[in-house]
Amino acid sequence: MSSHDSAPVVVTGGAGAVGSYLVRELLARGSTVRVIDNLSSGRREHLPSLSGEPRLSLTVADVREPASYAEKFRGASAVWHLAANTDIRLGSADPRVDFDHGTFATFEALETARRHDVPRFLFTSSSVVYGYPSVLPTPEDYGPLLPESFYGAAKLAAEGMCSAFAHAYGIRAYLFRFANIIGPGMTHGVIYDFFEKLRQDPARLEVLGDGNQSKSYLRTEDCVEGMLVAADRTSDPVNVFNLGTHDRITAREIAEKVVAAHGGRARIEYTGGSRGWPGDVPVQLLAVDKLERLGWHPRFSSAAAVDRTIEETVRARDAAR
Amino acid sequence: MSSHDSAPVVVTGGAGAVGSYLVRELLARGSTVRVIDNLSSGRREHLPSLSGEPRLSLTVADVREPASYAEKFRGASAVWHLAANTDIRLGSADPRVDFDHGTFATFEALETARRHDVPRFLFTSSSVVYGYPSVLPTPEDYGPLLPESFYGAAKLAAEGMCSAFAHAYGIRAYLFRFANIIGPGMTHGVIYDFFEKLRQDPARLEVLGDGNQSKSYLRTEDCVEGMLVAADRTSDPVNVFNLGTHDRITAREIAEKVVAAHGGRARIEYTGGSRGWPGDVPVQLLAVDKLERLGWHPRFSSAAAVDRTIEETVRARDAAR
Numbered sequence: 065m066s067s068h069d070s071a072p073v074v075v076t077g078g079a080g081a082v083g084s085y086l087v088r089e090l091l092a093r094g095s096t097v098r099v100i101d102n103l104s105s106g107r108r109e110h111l112p113s114l115s116g117e118p119r120l121s122l123t124v125a126d127v128r129e130p131a132s133y134a135e136k137f138r139g140a141s142a143v144w145h146l147a148a149n150t151d152i153r154l155g156s157a158d159p160r161v162d163f164d165h166g167t168f169a170t171f172e173a174l175e176t177a178r179r180h181d182v183p184r185f186l187f188t189s190s191s192v193v194y195g196y197p198s199v200l201p202t203p204e205d206y207g208p209l210l211p212e213s214f215y216g217a218a219k220l221a222a223e224g225m226c227s228a229f230a231h232a233y234g235i236r237a238y239l240f241r242f243a244n245i246i247g248p249g250m251t252h253g254v255i256y257d258f259f260e261k262l263r264q265d266p267a268r269l270e271v272l273g274d275g276n277q278s279k280s281y282l283r284t285e286d287c288v289e290g291m292l293v294a295a296d297r298t299s300d301p302v303n304v305f306n307l308g309t310h311d312r313i314t315a316r317e318i319a320e321k322v323v324a325a326h327g328g329r330a331r332i333e334y335t336g337g338s339r340g341w342p343g344d345v346p347v348q349l350l351a352v353d354k355l356e357r358l359g360w361h362p363r364f365s366s367a368a369a370v371d372r373t374i375e376e377t378v379r380a381r382d383a384a385r
Numbered sequence: 386m387s388s389h390d391s392a393p394v395v396v397t398g399g400a401g402a403v404g405s406y407l408v409r410e411l412l413a414r415g416s417t418v419r420v421i422d423n424l425s426s427g428r429r430e431h432l433p434s435l436s437g438e439p440r441l442s443l444t445v446a447d448v449r450e451p452a453s454y455a456e457k458f459r460g461a462s463a464v465w466h467l468a469a470n471t472d473i474r475l476g477s478a479d480p481r482v483d484f485d486h487g488t489f490a491t492f493e494a495l496e497t498a499r500r501h502d503v504p505r506f507l508f509t510s511s512s513v514v515y516g517y518p519s520v521l522p523t524p525e526d527y528g529p530l531l532p533e534s535f536y537g538a539a540k541l542a543a544e545g546m547c548s549a550f551a552h553a554y555g556i557r558a559y560l561f562r563f564a565n566i567i568g569p570g571m572t573h574g575v576i577y578d579f580f581e582k583l584r585q586d587p588a589r590l591e592v593l594g595d596g597n598q599s600k601s602y603l604r605t606e607d608c609v610e611g612m613l614v615a616a617d618r619t620s621d622p623v624n625v626f627n628l629g630t631h632d633r634i635t636a637r638e639i640a641e642k643v644v645a646a647h648g649g650r651a652r653i654e655y656t657g658g659s660r661g662w663p664g665d666v667p668v669q670l671l672a673v674d675k676l677e678r679l680g681w682h683p684r685f686s687s688a689a690a691v692d693r694t695i696e697e698t699v700r701a702r703d704a705a706r
Contacts, residue, residue, distance in 0.1 A: 156553060159499075159546075163492050167542060171484050178480075195548065207528025209541075210548040210623050217549035220530075221488060221542030225480075227516065227531040228538035232477060232663050302531050342553050 072096040074136055074182075076127050076173060077146030079106030081249035082188070085284045086144060087111060089292060091119060098136045102126040105150050105251050127169040130176045137180040142295075144186045145173045148218070151252045152192070155214035156342045166218025167225075174229045186238040186295060187226050191280075191308065191348050192216035193241060201351040204241070204304045213343030223304075230301045237301065240291050243308030243350055246373045247284030248380070254315065255373050258322040259381070262330055269323055269330045272340035275316030279348040280308040281366040283373070293360040308350035313366045315340065325374045393417040395461045395503075397448050397494060398468030400427030402570035403509070406605045407465060408432060410613060412440060419457045423447040426471050426572050448490040451497045463505040463616075464498045466491060469539070472573045473513070476535040477663045487539025488546075495550045507559040507616060508547050512601075512629070512669050513537035514562060522672040525562070525625045534664030544625075551622045558622065561612050564629030564671055567694045568605030569701070575636065576694050579643040580702070583651055590644055590651045593661035596637030600669040601629040602687040604694070614681040629671035634687045636661065646695045 073090055077083040078099030083106065090097050091112065096119040099111065103124055114120055125132035127147045137143065148166050149155060155162040170187070177185050194202050195210040211217045223239050230237040250256045261269055290307045316332075323330045338346050352362070364372060394411055398404040399420030404427065411418050412433065417440040420432065424445055435441055446453035448468045458464065469487050470476060476483040491508070498506050515523050516531040532538045544560050551558040571577045582590055611628045637653075644651045659667050673683070685693060 159492070159496060159550070159553070163546075167488060167492075171480070171488075175480060193545075205528045207526045207530060208625055209528060209530050209545065210625070211545050212549060212552040214546075214549045214553065217542075217545035220545035221538075224514075224530065224532050224538035224541035225484075225535075228533060228535045228664065229480070231533040232480070232535065304529055304531070343549065 070094070071139060071141035072098055074098045074100060074140045074143045075146065076100045076144065077106060077148065079103060079108060079110050079122065080146060080150065081110070081247060081251070082245055082284055082287060083146045084110035084249065085247070086146070086288045086291070087120065089288050091117060095119070098123065098140070100125050100127065100133045100136060101147065107249070110249050127173050128164060130172050134176050134180070137176050137182055140180065140182050142184040142186060143173060143177045143182050145170060146188045149215065152213050152215040152343065153341045159214045162214040162218040166215065167221040170222035171225055174225055177235060178229060178233050182235065184236045184238070185226060185229065186291065187222055187240065189219045189223050189239050189241045190216065191241050191243055191306070191350055192345060193220045193223065196345050200347060201349045203351040204306055204354055212345055227302050236299060237303065238295060239302065239304045240294070241304065241306045241350065242287065243280040243282045243348060245284055245287050246281050246369055248376050254318055255322065255370065255377060258319060259377050262322070262326050266326070267330055269319055269332050271315055271319045271332060271334050273315060273335060273337055273344065273346065275314060275319060275334050276338065277315045277340055277344065277346040278312045280312050280350060281369045282308050282362060283364040283369040286362040286364055290355055290360045293358055294355060297358045305355045306350035306352050307355065308352050309362045309364070309366045309369065310352070311366045312349050313370055318370055321370060321374055325378050391415070392460060392462035393419055395419045395421060395457055395464045397421045397464070397466045398427060400424060400429060400431050400443065401467060401471065402431065402568060402572070403566055403605055403608060404467045405431035405570065406568070407467070407609045407612070408441065410609055412438060416440070419444065419461065421446050421448065421454045421457060422468065428570070431570050448494050449485060451493050455497050455501070458497050458501040458503055461501065461503050463507060464494060464503050465507045466494045467509045470536065473534050473536040473664065474662045480535045483535040483539040487536065488542040491543035492546055495546055498556060499550060499554050503556065505557045505559070506547055506550065507612065508543055508561065510540045510544050510560050510562045511537065512562050512564055512627070512671055513666060514541045514544065517666050521668065522670045524672040525627055525675055533666055537664070548623050557620060558624065559616060560623065560625045561615070562625065562627045562671065563608065564601040564603045564669060566605055566608050567602050567690055569697050575639055576643065576691065576698060579640060580698050583643070583647050587647070588651060590640055590653050592636055592640050592653060592655050594636060594656060594658050594665065594667065596635060596640060596655050597659065598636045598661055598665065598667040599633045601633050601671060602690045603629050603683060604685040604690040607683040607685055611676055611681045614679050615676060618679045626676045627671035627673050628676065629673050630683045630685070630687045630690065631673070632687045633670050634691055639691055642691060642695055646699050
C-alpha cells in the first residue's frame with residue numbers, strides 16, 4: 065500500500081480519539097475511508113461531516129459481528145483495526161471484556177479481511193504486551209512477553225493472530241505498540257480522569273498508586289504520523305514498531321500540572337502502592353529507534369505532550385461553559 | 386502445590402497421549418485426578434481402568450462449555466490444561482479451529498479456575514510461539530514472538546491470558562513450551578503419519594517438504610517429568626519453561642528410520658519446499674538450561690526418542706495383527 069492509493073481503506077474504531085485523527089489524515093492523503101465503529105467510546109462528532117465529505121462513510125457496527133459490516137471490507141486496500149476496549153482498568157474487573165472486544169473482535173476482523181482478500185492489516189497494539197519489562201527503553205524484540213493486564217493479554221493475542229494470518233494468507237501485518245497516547249477527544253486516560261475528578265470535587269485530586277508510576281506519553285498526531293510512515297516505508301510480512309517518546313513523566317508530575325492548570329487549589333492525595341490498579345505496569349519507556357530509522361521522530365516529548373493536552377482540555381472546558 | 390498433596394487436580398485433555406501419561410504419574414504420586422476430555426483425539430483406553438482406580442474420574446466434556454465440567458474444578462489444587470486441537474496442520478485450513486479449541490477454550494478454563502479459586506494453572510504451550518527464531522537454541526526470553534501458524538497464535542494468546550490471570554488473581558501460572566513430543570498413543574505427528582501412509586501404500590512414503598526440516602523431539606516421559614519438576618521446584622507468579630532435547634533430527638532421517646523399520650522397501654518422495662505445510666517452522670531447537678538448573682535432564686536424545694517411538698509403533702502394529 066501507499067497511503068496515497070485510491071482503493072478504499074477501512075478504519076475500525078475510526079470515531080475514537082486516535083481513529084478519527086487517522087481518518088482525517090487518510091482523507092487528506094486522498095483516500096476513501098470507511099469507518100466501522102460501535103460508538104461505545106467513539107463519537108460521531110469526532111469525524112468530519114459525512115455530508116461534507118463524500119469519501120467518508122460511517123457504519124455503526126460491532127467488530128464482533130462481521131455480518132453487520134463485512135461488505136465494507138470488499139475492495140479495501142487496507143484495514144486499520146483500532147476498535148477495542150479502551151479502558152485497561154475496566155478489563156481488570158471482568159476478563160471477558162478484553163477477551164470479547166480485543167481478542168475475539170480481532171479474530172473476526174482478520175477473518176473478514178482474509179475473506180475479502182484485503183492485502184494489509186494494521187493493528188494498534190500496546191506497550192503493555194511487554195508486561196513489566198526488565199529492559200528500558202524496551203525494544204521490539206524484547207522477551208518474554210508476559211502481559212499483566214487482560215488488556216495486554218488481548219493485545220498479545222491479537223498480535224499473534226495477525227502474525228499467523230500474515231504467514232498463512234500473505235496479508236501484510238503491521239503491529240504498532242503504543243506508549244500512552246494523549247490528545248484531544250480522549251474519553252479515558254490519566255489526564256481525562258484527573259480533570260473529571262476535579263470537576264466532581266475541585267478541592268482534592270485522588271491519584272491511584274503512589275504517583276511514582278513513570279511512563280512515556282505520545283501525542284495523537286505523532287502517533288498517527290508514525291503509523292503512516294511505517295505503512296509507507298516498510299513491507300515485511302509482519303512489521304512490529306514501538307511508538308513513543310524518548311522521555312517519561314510521573315503520575316505525580318502530571319497531577320501537579322493538572323492541579324496548577326485547574327487553579328492550583330486542589331489537594332493531591334495518593335492511594336498508595338507502586339501500581340495504580342491491578343495489572344498496571346508502573347514503568348514504561350519504549351525504544352523507538354526502529355521507527356526513527358525510517359525518518360519518523362516524535363515532535364512532542366512526554367512533558368510537552370502532557371502540557372499541550374492539559375491546555376487543550378482547559379480550553380475545551382472553558383469553551384463548553 | 387507439591388505434586389504430592391492430597392487435594393484433587395484437574396487434567397483437561399487427560400485422555401490424550403501426553404495427558405494420560407501425566408495422569409498416571411499424578412496418580413502414582415498419590416493425587417486424586419479429575420480428567421476432562423471431549424475424546425476428540427483422546428481415548429478412554431489411554432486411561433487406567435476407572436473401576437480399578439477410585440482416585441481417577443473422567444468427565445466427557447468440552448472445555449469451551451464450562452457448565453458441563455465446572456463443578457470438577459471445585460476444591461482442586463491445580464488445573465493442568467492440555468486440551469487443544471492437537472494437529473497444527475488442521476488449523477492451517479481453518480483459523481477458527483485453533484481459535485475455538487485453543488484461545489477460547491483456554492479463556493474458559495482460566496475463568497473457571499478463577500471462579501473456583503484454583504491456586505495453580507499449568508498450561509502446555511509450544512515452541513511454535515517463537516515463530517521462525519533467529520536464535521538456536523531458542524531461550525525462554527526470546528523475542529519477538531511472531532507465530533506463523535494459527536496453532537502457534539492460539540498458544541501465544543493462551544500464554545498471555547495465563548499471565549494476566551496470574552497477575553490479576555494470584556493464580557500461579559506455568560507455561561511449558563514443548564518441542565515435538567513423541568511417544569505411545571499419539572494420534573498425530575510425523576511418526577504416526579509416516580506409518581499411516583505406509584499402511585495405505587507400502588511402496589512409497591510421501592514426505593511433506595524437502596525433508597530438511599530439523600527439529601527436536603522429546604519423549605512423553607521426559608516431557609511429563611520436566612513439567613512435574615518445574616511444578617515442584619518453582620513458584621514465581623508466571624513460570625515459563627522450554628521442554629526439549631539438546632539435539633535435532635531431520636524429517637529425512639526420520640523417514641529413513643521409519644522405512645527401514647517397515648521393511649526397507651518403500652521409496653521416499655519429497656513434496657519439496659523448505660516447509661512441510663503453511664505455518665510449518667522448519668527449524669526448532671530449544672534452550673533447556675533453565676529447567677536443567679532445577680535438576681531435570683532429558684533421558685532420550687531426539688534420535689533415541691525417535692528410535693524408541695518407531696520400535697513401539699512396530700510392536701503395537703504387530704500385536705494388533
